[in-house]
Amino acid sequence: MRRLFGGGVPPELEGALERDEHVVATAGLRGGGSLFATSYGLWVPGRDGPRRVGWHLVSKVTWGNGQLELVEAQETGTAGEAVLLTDLRPARYALERPNKLPDVVHARVNGSIRSRHRQELPGGGAWFVQRRIPGRDGVVLQVRADAGVDEQAVRRVAAEVATKIRQALDE
Secondary structure, X not given: OOOOOOOOOOHHHOOOOOOOOOEEEEEEEOOOOEEEEEOOEEXXXXXXXXXXXXXXXXXXXXXXXXEEEEEEEEEEEEEOOEEEEEEOOOEEEXXXXXXXXXXXXXXXXXXXXEEEEEEEEOOEEXXXXXXXXXXXXOEEEEEEEXXXXXXXXXXXXXXXXXXXXXXXXXX
């Protein structure tokens, strides 16, 4: 079907996409390479070829002055059914022509979020975000604490919130 309508899988992603994953936007990078937005995430250049950053692991993305800045989150543990996240350093990608990539990325990241709430805790605060993960049913509770927040408080509150969510869903 893709061949009939001119789509298809870019050579860089041959054999890497999930069976039901499809490319929705592409933008070339200044200096070579490309970014690919798919139904599952944003494919970025990596050491061994492109790698996917799932939409649920994009903490922040901004677009300006010809650059897409991506803050990727890393899963660092769990607290009950909650997943604890830590942000990695921002990565910047200079796009030759943005095409529709920035708009698609913005829509996909926001579309993965079901709810978000900021909770103040000892030493700072934390974001509690319920997100849908492409290719999976349901939502996951993610907790991203500010630097310096009491880790035990984060774990305790995250586990309590996850339990309350589960109980509300079971009712």
